[in-house]
Amino acid sequence: MRLKPKIxxxxxxxxNGCSHSFFNYPEISSFFENFELLYHPLLDSDEFNVQNCDILIIEGALKSNFSRLGKDLNSLISELFLKAxxxxxxxxxxxxxxxxGKxxxxxxxxxxxFYKCRDRVINIPGCPSHPEWIMYVLNMIKNDKKIALDEFNRPVEIFSYTSHMGCTRNEYFEWKIDAQDFGSKEGCLFYYQGCQGPFTxxxxxxxxxxxxxxKPRAGTPCFGCTEVSFPKKDLFKTETFMGxxxxxxxxxxxxxxxxxxxxAKSLTNERLTKKLIECENEDKQKDN
Amino acid sequence: MKINKKIINKIEGEATLKIYEEKDIIDFVEIEFWQYRGIEKYLQNRHYMDALVINPRVCGICGHSHLLATAKAIENAFGAKITQKAKILREITTGLEIIQNHIKWFYITLFPTQIKDRSFTLKALRLSSFISKIIALISGQFPHNSYIIPGGVTCDLTNLEIFKLEDMLKMLMDEIQAVIDKDGNSRDLEKFFENLPKNIGKSLNRFLVLGDNLFFSKNGKTEKIKEEKTTSLYSNVLYEDKFYEVGPLARNINNSLVKKIYEKYEDSIYTRIFARLYEINLIIEYLLENIKNIDVCEPSYIKPVVNNASGISVIEAPRGSLIHKVEIKDEKIKSYEIIVPTQFNLSNGTKENPSAAQAALMSERKEYLDTIFKCFDICAVCVTH
Structure with missing residues (x-):
């Protein structure tokens, strides 16, 4: 693609959460060096014009009777699709x-x-999308590299992983030790707290x-926000079938x-059934 | 009299202004929002915990305040208690959200209305991504985490993280001194006003604070709030049948430095912008004092007793008082209602009885419209929840 693709x-x-998430990209100045931003909903840019561009980024859903930039949102997107x-x-x-919406x-x-135009579309789901995922896709396009996609048009280099991979609670998952409740370092959130990590x-x-x-490292279950089912009902509960x-x-x-x-359940891992760190009350320590 | 329609964007969405003007002087402005997303309806019949995931999605820049307001509304319904540790952690993450908001608003939203220079955008992004990182160390990620839950927080930090957080806050404090120092000096603020009068945009001189999180103190009662339909897709918000200004100027007006500027410039754009920027220093100072009181041995979470009840919460969010109301029956949400700060400041009143933003624009020159309007730090996505 050209030296400085127009976006x-x-x-x-x-x-606007995906914009704000993108703003957290640590090396954001390289974005401005490598791409020309014709229009952005938050950042300063020239007046909006329907015009040709190399990359059209659409954040947010489609919806009928929704006004954007003085036009109907769905027709505005259709016009821009033809130009990108x-x-x-x-x-x-x-x-x-x-x-x-849709x-x-x-x-x-x-x-x-826009199913018929899917060959030109790269899907980066996530609520929000991760800034590094966005930069990765932009860099691949700029460098004319082919992005391998899965059945949902998501880049394989990002979405072939599950959010379970690398979770600090993996040992608890291995030994089927569930978190007793929220607010603890110990236990896997997959069994009761609704964590969708292993299938997201x-x-x-x-x-x-x-x-x-x-999120799981901070004790919050994965809500499966990169999947089509997001947000499912009862997000803090694990759906069970016969237990x-x-x-x-x-x-x-x-x-x-x-x-x-x-x-795994029948073979107890003693170490993991206890608290990782026994916390003695500081006053007690002083008394001793 | 000429009437012009203008779409103002880059305000976390867009608003439509109907401007009544005579010889480039604004006579009156009507405010319209033509988007609607229906979050309150979406929540109905869902488990009350789902609101902790859905509500942050009201807004990409202040969604964490919506999370705190959600958890507190449910806690108030259940009569739930939390530990001091959970309270301090919540204050750190929501306080930091206010700071990242103010930094982005000043350099990304407001600055370009006077000065076009990308280096200020980059300055804001560098700072705000560092602030997001501090929030994420506690909450898992920013934006859009759900680590605040009724009864406490989901994380279980060790002293290692607490010391790191303190160091990061100190580093942030140092960095902020280059934006606005503890005595209120700011080179960037003065640069912004190089070709802009400081005394324009005077408004209602009526201030309202309904939340008491962080160091803020209330000056009113939530029961006295009334919503009223407008001709477009949002509602006006009145207090005792009057419009009020909410936000950083309202809640810091008794600070000695803010007061001094207020006495000189009244509630003009300069005072409003100064109060918002200076609040950053006040918040970091408050957080640095309080982080010392975290005892990692305290529980992160106390399981609340669930019952059928209604709860209401009010917090001071980046832009002012934020209200959440929930009604829970059989663990499901029967009804949910959200009132956001921008609804107070940007209500669509009449020329005789204007809202804070409308009053600030009246009789001002048209060339200042964008700056005066944006000095209220508007959140269109919040309004169109």
Whole structure:
């Protein structure tokens, strides 16, 4: 692609969270050096014009009777689709519809308004999308590299991982030790607290958030925000079928999962049944 | 009299202004928001905990305040208690959200209305991504975490993280001195006003603070709030049937430095912008004092007793008082209501009875419209929840 690809960035129906997430990219100045931003919903740019661009980034969902930049949102996006070489559907709203409306290529599991144009679209889901995922896709486009995509048009280099990979609670998962409740370092959140890590395509525990953390590391379950089902109902509860998690880790048969779980559960790992750090009250320590 | 329609964007969305003007002097401005997203309806019949994931998505820049307001509304419904540790951690992350908001607002939203220079944008992004990192160390990520839950927080930090947090806050304090120092000196603020009068944009001179998180103190009662339909897709918010200004100027007006400037310039754009910037220093100082009181041995979470009840919460969010109301039955949300700060400041009143933003624009020159309007730090996505 050209030396400095031209980008138009449009906000559909959403919260601008993907823009704010992108703003956290630590080396953001390289974005401005390598790309020309013709329009952005938050950053200073020239007046908006429907014009040719190399990359059209759409953040937020489609919705009828929704006004944007003085036009109907859906027709504005259609006009811009004709003018763009590549399109990035940014965030779960633009990819599947999310909370607020319809996605570009997909409307939940159905074909979306722009399904026919899917060859030009790269989907980067996430609520929000991770800044490094966005920069990766932009750099691949700029360098004319082919981006391998999965069945949801998501880049394989990001979404072939599960958010479970790299989770600091993995040992508890191995030995089937659940978190007793919220607010503890110990235990896996997959059994009761609703964690969707083992079946969510995302690299949140490999490429950490804000370079330091992830939700499960901070004791919050993965809500599966990169998937079409986001946000499912009862997000803090694990859906079970006859006492067994209804959704099991990707790639394994239910029978195989039950067998290995049964064995792991029957063999106790003493170390992991205790608190990692016994916290003695400071006053008590003084008394002693 | 000429009437012009203008879409103002780059305010976390957009607003439509109907400007009544005579010889480039603004006579009156009507404010319209033509977007609606329906979050309150979306929450109905969902488990009350789901609101902790859905509500931060009201807004990409202040969603963490919506998370705190959600957890507190549910806690008030259940009569839940939290530990001092959980309270301090919540104050750190929501306080830092206010700071990242103010930095982005000043350099990214407001600055370009006077000075076009990308280096200020980069300065803001460098600072705000560092602030986000501090928040994420506690909460898992920023934006859009759900680590604040009814009864406490989900994280269970060790002293290692607490010391690191303190060091990061100190480093932030040092960096902020280059934006605005402890005595209120700011080179960038003076640069912004190089070709801009300081005494324009005077408004209602009526200030309202309904939340008491961080070091803020209330001056009113939430029961006296009333919502009223407008001709576009949002509601006006009145207090005792009058419009009020909410936000950093309202809640810091008794600070000696802010007061001194207020006495000189009244509630003009200069005072409003100064109060917002200076609040950054006050918040970091408060957080640095309080982080010392964290005892990692305290529980992070106390399981609340669930019952059928209604709860209301009010907090001071980046832009002012934020209200959440929830009604819970059989663990499900029966109804949910959100009132955001921008609704107070940007209500669509009449020429005789204007809202804070409308009053600030009246009788001012048209060339200052963008700056005066944006000095209220507008959040369109919040309004169109």
């Amino acid at each position: 138009i960035w449009i906000d559909g129906v959403g919260c 070489k590549k399109i990035i559907a940014l965030g779960t709203c633009a990819v599947y519809g999310g909370i607020f 996605g570009l290529v997909f409307d939940k599991n159905e074909k979306g308004k 395509h995302s690299s949140c525990n490999k490429i950490l958030w804000n370079e330091v953390n992830s 067994i998690p209804a959704n099991i880790p990707l790639g394994v048969s239910k029978r195989a999962y039950l067998t290995i779980s049964g064995i």
